[in-house]
Each structure stands twice: as structure tokens, then as C-alpha cells.
Amino acid sequence: MSQTDRSERSDRSDRSDRFDGLDFEDRMATATFDVATTPHIVVDGDACEGCTTKACVTVCPAGLFVELSSGGVLFSYEQCFECGSCYLVCNEAHAITWRYPEGGKGVIVRRG
Amino acid sequence: MSEVEVVVVGAGPAGSMAALELARAGVETLLVERGPFPGSKNVYGGVVYPRVLGDVLPAWWERAPIQRFVTRRATMVLTETQAVTVDVRTEAWGAPPYNGVTAYRSEFDQWLADEAVRAGATLATSTTVTGLVRDGDRVVGVMTDRPDGELGCRLVVACDGVNAFLAREAGLYPGYSSHHLTLGVKEVLRLERAELEARFNLVGREGCDIEMIGATGSITGGGFLYTNLETLAVGCVLKLDELAAQARRPEAVLTELKAHPAIAPLVAGTELVEYAAHLLPEGGYDAMPELGAPGIVVAGDAASMTLAAGVWLEGVNYAMAAGRLAGQAAALARAEPGGIAGAYVHYRRLLEGSFVMQDHKRLRRAPKVVFSEFVQRVQPGVLCDVAESFFTVDNPSPKRGLIATVRGVLRARGVRWRDALRSALATARLFR
Numbered sequence: 422m423s424q425t426d427r428s429e430r431s432d433r434s435d436r437s438d439r440f441d442g443l444d445f446e447d448r449m450a451t452a453t454f455d456v457a458t459t460p461h462i463v464v465d466g467d468a469c470e471g472c473t474t475k476a477c478v479t480v481c482p483a484g485l486f487v488e489l490s491s492g493g494v495l496f497s498y499e500q501c502f503e504c505g506s507c508y509l510v511c512n513e514a515h516a517i518t519w520r521y522p523e524g525g526k527g528v529i530v531r532r533g
Numbered sequence: 534m535s536e537v538e539v540v541v542v543g544a545g546p547a548g549s550m551a552a553l554e555l556a557r558a559g560v561e562t563l564l565v566e567r568g569p570f571p572g573s574k575n576v577y578g579g580v581v582y583p584r585v586l587g588d589v590l591p592a593w594w595e596r597a598p599i600q601r602f603v604t605r606r607a608t609m610v611l612t613e614t615q616a617v618t619v620d621v622r623t624e625a626w627g628a629p630p631y632n633g634v635t636a637y638r639s640e641f642d643q644w645l646a647d648e649a650v651r652a653g654a655t656l657a658t659s660t661t662v663t664g665l666v667r668d669g670d671r672v673v674g675v676m677t678d679r680p681d682g683e684l685g686c687r688l689v690v691a692c693d694g695v696n697a698f699l700a701r702e703a704g705l706y707p708g709y710s711s712h713h714l715t716l717g718v719k720e721v722l723r724l725e726r727a728e729l730e731a732r733f734n735l736v737g738r739e740g741c742d743i744e745m746i747g748a749t750g751s752i753t754g755g756g757f758l759y760t761n762l763e764t765l766a767v768g769c770v771l772k773l774d775e776l777a778a779q780a781r782r783p784e785a786v787l788t789e790l791k792a793h794p795a796i797a798p799l800v801a802g803t804e805l806v807e808y809a810a811h812l813l814p815e816g817g818y819d820a821m822p823e824l825g826a827p828g829i830v831v832a833g834d835a836a837s838m839t840l841a842a843g844v845w846l847e848g849v850n851y852a853m854a855a856g857r858l859a860g861q862a863a864a865l866a867r868a869e870p871g872g873i874a875g876a877y878v879h880y881r882r883l884l885e886g887s888f889v890m891q892d893h894k895r896l897r898r899a900p901k902v903v904f905s906e907f908v909q910r911v912q913p914g915v916l917c918d919v920a921e922s923f924f925t926v927d928n929p930s931p932k933r934g935l936i937a938t939v940r941g942v943l944r945a946r947g948v949r950w951r952d953a954l955r956s957a958l959a960t961a962r963l964f965r
Contacts, residue, residue: 448784448808455569476777482718482784482810502810503574505696509711509812510777520698523678525569525659532721532764532807533576533638 457526460498468516469494476510534683537563541690542662544571547833547856548692549645554860556653567661572642576811579759580633582850598640600761601740603633611747615917616795672828687873695812695834706822713816718783719768722803747913748790815841818897825877830859842899858883907956918942
């Protein structure tokens with residue numbers, strides 16, 4: 422990866438922490454992602470509608486899963502930390518299929 | 534299908550040490566990393582204990598990208614309004630061979646991978662291993678997302694991290710479960726260097742590491758805070774199942790931890806530069822997988838080689854040691870008629886004889902004790918109340934002895950002697 426590539430990516434690490442509870446979007450803006458064109462998370466929407474726990478909505482540290490009023494789950498993959506929590510807490514219906522993003526893509530942790 | 538003698542999956546501490554050892558033994562080794570550079574996917578709870586590097590990379594401290602050398606190590610027990618801290622400081626940890634160091638994993642892991650390359654290993658970044666190639670019961674290669682796809686080999690060293698996809702695919706990890714996992718969330722906060730050193734009582738490259746228990750509210754887990762050169766990192770590890778069951782957001786737990794009266798002044802006036810999250814295997818010895826099979830060995834987080842024993846929180850050291858032993862096992866097997874695919878037999882034996890398995894075996898009850906209801910939610914209150922009461926000068930009442938103080942606290946908190954003693958005994962047995 423060239424230096425140019427890196428500097429072109431979102432790098433808004435200059436935001437200040439309000440300390441008493443940071444706005445979630447500001448928090449996520451401090452992380453760097455090189456987004457893949459193909460999603461690495463696939464969700465079976467039908468299985469989600471019958472899910473009573475919706476644990477993915479709670480545990481995902483990036484807040485990628487949102488519960489819809491219809492009972493379904495809306496998700497995005499772009500700002501994923503690639504931890505795996507979502508599919509591991511997913512109920513018996515195994516609605517979430519999760520793998521690593523394609524090589525070189527996804528989260529880039531600089532001070533992990 | 535291209536061929537290489539050994540494929541090491543994952544250029545973290547386990548993988549790079551394995552590749553380093555293999556390359557030094559003259560084995561053709563490909564170290565495959567899915568990130569754009571080693572360390573780019575890694576997040577940890579703050580301290581590398583690098584003495585295992587001693588005879589592999591002598592005087593590593595002169596070359597490794599270290600932030601600070603930990604000379605101050607504190608364990609805090611918290612309630613919502615109290616804190617009792619054991620704060621250990623020694624000059625001995627500030628000189629070679631050192632004890633613990635802090636580092637950015639993007640720098641440290643890259644450095645270690647570079648050492649493997651210097652020894653003769655080949656590093657392929659931006660390459661995700663998507664599965665194993667098998668011939669009957671034997672692992673004979675990996676599938677990657679590169680255009681040329683399959684990669685044949687005699688041995689796969691699976692250091693692919695906590696999700697352990699390869700060990701699970703190989704059938705080595707039937708017990709893999711979210712019950713044994715914690716979610717770590719971490720904030721890296723910028724603080725001007727002089728201010729940081731004044732705040733944590735540090736001089737030069739000295740560093741501080743603080744572990745916390747009782748800081749995660751209704752969720753079982755723990756907190757940590759450690760210093761880099763010009764940033765500090767604060768985070769918590771939370772039992773994944775409980776987060777899900779209680780519908781608590783992980784960053785909300787961390788925000789509460791940061792607002793604790795004993796923590797807030799330490800993080801005041803800082804600026805968030807990076808938020809990150811990662812899973813940790815914290816099931817200990819009883820949650821470990823089979824460590825290998827024909828054509829494959831497993832090391833590091835993928836083999837649950839982390840210790841979460843309350844006062845000891847280690848992982849990178851076990852990963853580095855296990856990776857090294859995997860490399861040595863492969864070199865031994867290679868000289869035998871069965872060949873390098875039989876490395877798992879030597880690997881198990883070498884691991885059993887090393888501190889990696891000895892520590893995990895000895896502390897196999899640690900997860901149960903440390904994550905017990907009593908230790909997490911009763912003991913902190915008892916300890917803090919006893920300390921507070923003991924040091925409260927309640928004139929004109931005369932001073933009470935320690936036993937009377939403990940008795941009073943247990944009564945006030947509705948804790949039975951029997952439960953307190955049982956927990957104290959379990960803890961004592963754990964560390965004996």
C-alpha cells in the first residue's frame with residue numbers, strides 16, 4: 422500500500438473527546454477503513470424477523486446492526502472491526518454469515 | 534497449484550515467531566497476512582511481556598518499536614464510588630531484560646514479521662486464507678483469495694487469531710463457543726507527553742499499566758489503562774454472552790468506566806485518536822482446542838493461549854512462545870521419516886513442557902474464579918468497605934480491629950462468612 426493510498430482514506434483523528442460520552446459517529450470516525458467492494462457479512466433477513474434476542478444489535482462494537490420497526494435487522498459492513506461478535510451471538514437460526522474481508526481490505530488499526 | 538513447504542497463517546506474534554524459527558531452520562516458509570501490513574488487524578489490552586524474545590532476538594529492546602517500559606503495575610478494585618489499589622513499582626523493570634512493555638501493535642507486529650523476513654521467510658500481505666485443502670485426514674494446503682487461489686504445503690501453522698476459522702474447519706475445536714469469549718473495546722487518547730508523565734508519575738521511557746476489576750457494572754469483565762509515549766489507552770473486556778443477554782452497549786460500559794471518580798482524572802483533557810474493538814479468548818486451559826493434527830498446528834489466540842487471571846493478563850508472550858515451539862516442532866519432524874506434517878506430535882510435547890501449558894494448566898480454574906459472581910460483584914464492595922472503614926477515623930468511637938471491621942462490613946452487605954471464606958479459599962488455591 423502506498424502512502425498516497427493511506428492518506429486518501431478517512432482519517433479524522435483530530436476530533437476531541439467530549440469525555441462525558443462521545444457521540445457515536447465521532448467515535449467511529451477515529452477508526453480507519455479501506456472498504457471492500459464485496460460485503461463480508463451476509464444476513465438472512467427472514468431469519469432475523471423471527472429472532473427474539475437481536476443480540477447483534479447490542480454487541481456489535483461498531484453499531485452496524487439496527488433493529489427495524491418491522492422486526493427485521495438492517496446492517497452495513499463498511500465500518501466493521503472484524504471482531505466476529507455478531508455471528509457468535511447470533512441465535513440458532515444462524516442468520517449471519519461472516520468471514521474476513523478480502524485481503525488488504527477492511528479495518529486498519531494504527532494504534533491497537 | 535503453487536507449492537511451499539510451510540504456510541504460516543497470520544503475521545501476529547505467534548505466526549511471525551513460527552516463521553522466524555522455521556526460516557532459521559532452513560525451511561521454505563510463506564507467512565500469509567490478511568491485513569495490508571502485519572498488526573493492522575490487531576488490538577490488545579496493553580502489555581507485551583517479551584522475555585521470551587531474549588534468546589531469539591538478543592537485545593530486542595534496542596531495535597523493537599517499544600513505546601514504554603512498564604515500571605509501575607497497579608491492580609484496582611472498584612465500586613461505583615470507591616477504589617482500592619495495589620500499586621507496584623520497581624526500578625528493576627526499567628532495565629534489561631525488562632518485564633513488560635507497551636507498543637502499538639501496528640509497529641510491534643510489523644517489526645516481528647520483518648525479523649522473520651530477515652531470517653528468510655517470505656511475507657505475503659493483503660492475502661486472506663479462506664479455507665484448508667485436505668487429503669483425507671491430512672491438511673495439505675490452504676485456499677486464499679488471491680487469483681492463483683490454492684496453495685499446497687506440507688504443514689499449515691494456523692495463527693489466524695481468535696475466530697480460529699482454520700482450527701474449527703480442521704475439526705480441532707468442537708468446543709468453540711461464545712461462552713469463552715470476551716469483547717474488548719479500547720480508546721487511545723492523546724495527552725501531551727510531559728502532562729502524561731506527570732499524571733502517571735513516570736520519567737523518560739517508564740510506563741504504567743493498570744488493571745481493574747469491579748469497573749464494568751453488571752457485565753462480567755475487567756478494565757485496563759496503560760501508557761504509550763504520547764497517548765494512553767483505556768478499555769474494558771466484557772463477557773460476550775452477558776452483553777448480549779443484558780442488551781448493554783460495549784462503549785457505554787467503557788464510558789462509565791472512564792467516568793469513575795478514580796479513573797476520570799487520569800483521562801481528563803485527552804483527545805480520542807482511535808477507537809477499536811477485538812475479541813479475546815478467555816476460557817483458559819479447558820477451552821483450548823486440539824493443538825494439531827497431521828499437516829496442521831495451532832498457536833496463539835487461535836488456540837486460546839491467553840491468560841485472564843485477574844492479576845495476570847497475558848497473551849502476546851504465550852503466542853510468541855507457542856509460535857516458536859511450532860517452528861521448532863516442524864524442524865524436528867522434518868528430519869524424521871514421517872516428515873514435517875507430523876509436527877503436531879512434537880508440538881504438543883514441547884508445549885506441555887513449556888510455561889505456555891504449565892501456566893494455563895496451573896491456572897485452569899482462573900476464568901471460573903475471576904469471572905464468578907462473588908469476585909465480580911460482591912468482593913469489590915467488601916474489600917473497598919473494609920479499607921474505607923479501616924482508614925476512617927471515626928472519633929469519638931475507638932478504633933476497631935480488622936476482624937471486627939470485616940464482620941461489620943459483611944453484616945452490612947448481607948454477605949455470609951461462609952461465602953466470603955469460600956471465595957478467599959478459591960482465590961488462594963488458584964495462586965498457591
